[in-house]
Amino acid sequence: MNVLFHIGRYLLLLKETFGRPERLSIYWARTLEEMDLLGVKSLGIVALLSAFMGAVITIQTKTNIDSPLIQAWVVGFATRQSTILEFSPTIISLILAGKVGSNIAAEIGSMRVKEQIDALDIMGVNSAGYLILPKIAATMMINPFLIMISMFLSIFGGWIAGVQTGIVDSADFIQGIQLGFKPYHVVYALIKTVVFAFIITTVSAYHGFYTSGGTREVGISSTRAVVFSNVVILFTNLVLTQLLLI
Amino acid sequence: MIEVIGVSKRFGDVQVLTDISAIFQKGKVNQIIGKSGSGKSVLAKCIVGLHVPEEGRVLYEGGSFHELDGEEKRAIRQRIGMLFQGSALFDSLTVLENVMFPLRMFGSMAKSEMEDRAHSCLKRVNIVDKDSLFPAELSGGMQKRVGIARAIAMNPAYLFCDEPNSGLDPQTSILIDDLIKEITEEFGTTTIVITHDMNSVMETGEHIIFIHKGRKWWEGDRDQLLVSDNTELNEFVFAGSLMRQVKRSMTGGA
Numbered sequence: 001m002n003v004l005f006h007i008g009r010y011l012l013l014l015k016e017t018f019g020r021p022e023r024l025s026i027y028w029a030r031t032l033e034e035m036d037l038l039g040v041k042s043l044g045i046v047a048l049l050s051a052f053m054g055a056v057i058t059i060q061t062k063t064n065i066d067s068p069l070i071q072a073w074v075v076g077f078a079t080r081q082s083t084i085l086e087f088s089p090t091i092i093s094l095i096l097a098g099k100v101g102s103n104i105a106a107e108i109g110s111m112r113v114k115e116q117i118d119a120l121d122i123m124g125v126n127s128a129g130y131l132i133l134p135k136i137a138a139t140m141m142i143n144p145f146l147i148m149i150s151m152f153l154s155i156f157g158g159w160i161a162g163v164q165t166g167i168v169d170s171a172d173f174i175q176g177i178q179l180g181f182k183p184y185h186v187v188y189a190l191i192k193t194v195v196f197a198f199i200i201t202t203v204s205a206y207h208g209f210y211t212s213g214g215t216r217e218v219g220i221s222s223t224r225a226v227v228f229s230n231v232v233i234l235f236t237n238l239v240l241t242q243l244l245l246i
Numbered sequence: 247m248i249e250v251i252g253v254s255k256r257f258g259d260v261q262v263l264t265d266i267s268a269i270f271q272k273g274k275v276n277q278i279i280g281k282s283g284s285g286k287s288v289l290a291k292c293i294v295g296l297h298v299p300e301e302g303r304v305l306y307e308g309g310s311f312h313e314l315d316g317e318e319k320r321a322i323r324q325r326i327g328m329l330f331q332g333s334a335l336f337d338s339l340t341v342l343e344n345v346m347f348p349l350r351m352f353g354s355m356a357k358s359e360m361e362d363r364a365h366s367c368l369k370r371v372n373i374v375d376k377d378s379l380f381p382a383e384l385s386g387g388m389q390k391r392v393g394i395a396r397a398i399a400m401n402p403a404y405l406f407c408d409e410p411n412s413g414l415d416p417q418t419s420i421l422i423d424d425l426i427k428e429i430t431e432e433f434g435t436t437t438i439v440i441t442h443d444m445n446s447v448m449e450t451g452e453h454i455i456f457i458h459k460g461r462k463w464w465e466g467d468r469d470q471l472l473v474s475d476n477t478e479l480n481e482f483v484f485a486g487s488l489m490r491q492v493k494r495s496m497t498g499g500a
């Protein structure tokens with residue numbers, strides 16, 4: 001019952017969000033702002049996480065399969081596969097759900113409790129569209145770039161760590177990275193990224209938009225936004241993986 | 247003209263408004279007065295459609311507002327200017343951008359014209375050289391005034407002001423009262439002002455509605471207000487010693 005209520009209200013909010021925009025030029029300007037705020041400003045954490053995780057993936061792979069039967073290129077290969085298929089698109093999206101999702105819910109939620117959304121409604125502005133659509137457009141456009149940067153840095157971090165610690169040979173690692181590369185895997189990862197971006201933005205905006213009360217409730221909405229985005233991402237990840245990879 | 251017919255509003259078990267009817271004429275400053283918590287803001291929000299009343303109707307120029315679809319509601323709302331009790335300025339926009347916001351969204355002016363228009367509205371509420379400040383950098387009274395400037399930017403046909411002069415000094419308060427009156431008369435606006443301030447009631451009270459416990463308790467103009475024998479109204483109006491003196495001097499004795 002409760003779940004159905006939320007799903008229904010979420011879908012209605014989406015319908016509002018994709019309603020006719022008043023001024024396309026204003027929406028576009030807002031989209032560019034949001035790309036900076038939600039995308040470019042996430043670059044630091046994405047880069048940091050990716051490089052370190054890539055390094056750890058490489059070291060762990062190596063220590064776990066250290067056997068004369070296994071060929072040297074496997075470490076590079078495994079690092080590449082786990083990065084492209086799962087770490088970058090999914091784990092980084094989960095991290096972004098934490099950073100971007102809580103930001104969106106807090107911003108929209110505080111606009112709600114401070115009557116700023118009412119002010120938009122009173123002016124005759126489609127408040128859902130004005131507030132949410134540019135965020136959706138921004139994250140769906142910029143997250144694929146973030147994820148590609150993440151893929152690159154993760155593999156690069158793995159290579160640095162492997163070579164610096166002397167556990168893998170640079171040539172072997174690079175051979176592994178190139179071996180049996182399927183461009184479709186990147187496509188699969190980017191499809192997931194775009195879908196996850198949509199989930200993060202809309203689920204978080206939903207929780208912000210229907211905040212009622214005061215600042216305490218804004219905090220609660222923000223937490224919920226992250227939890228629900230994560231759950232929906234994990235579930236969707238399973239479904240998409242079955243659809244796209246099997 | 248706005249007509250409110252038998253409006254009742256409940257939040258959960260709490261009955262906030264009960265069967266309120268009133269007519270708000272064009273070109274007049276209509277005032278809603280009443281104690282804190284009596285339901286004034288909720289009534290205003292029912293009229294503009296931010297709350298949907300369980301019973302009753304609100305008519306704009308004879309057309310029932312709550313029966314309109316989203317697009318039609320928006321068309322009416324583009325002609326509403328509203329000052330919220332908490333100002334509700336957009337945090338992420340500067341003072342100038344806040345006032346220009348409705349113009350950018352719905353107007354057809356060039357940028358420089360919009361800026362001129364915004365500046366002239368800001369000047370009318372006595373805010374100058376504050377263009378690039380953000381709402382958080384303004385005092386509460388200044389936020390109120392910027393809120394008024396934003397509400398009048400589009401020359402609205404319907405102007406709602408929820409406590410426009412709370413938090414203002416007496417001088418600025420009079421300036422705002424005069425401004426609201428001026429605009430109302432100049433543009434034939436249907437104006438609804440919610441206030442506690444007996445000064446502005448005495449200044450501008452052409453049509454006053456007194457809300458008590460969510461009901462319309464009394465209605466009249468300021469002259470009738472002074473001589474009314476409605477107990478709750480008198481308790482509200484003559485709570486301060488100044489107003490009691492006014493009454494004494496009017497009635498010429500005890």
Ligand SMILES: Nc1ncnc2c1ncn2[C@@H]1O[C@H](COP(=O)(O)OP(=O)(O)OP(=O)(O)O)[C@@H](O)[C@H]1O
Nearest residue numbers: 257260262280281282283284285286287288289331
């Ligand atoms: N969104 C809401 N949900 C539940 N109750 C509400 C809501 N808004 C207002 N109320 C209740 O309605 C009653 C009237 O509130 P309202 O804000 O209209 O008072 P007011 O007359 O404007 O008071 P003030 O002069 O202090 O602004 C209060 O008891 C308040 O608790």
Ligand SMILES: [Mg+2]
Nearest residue numbers: 286287331408
């Ligand atoms: Mg109020």
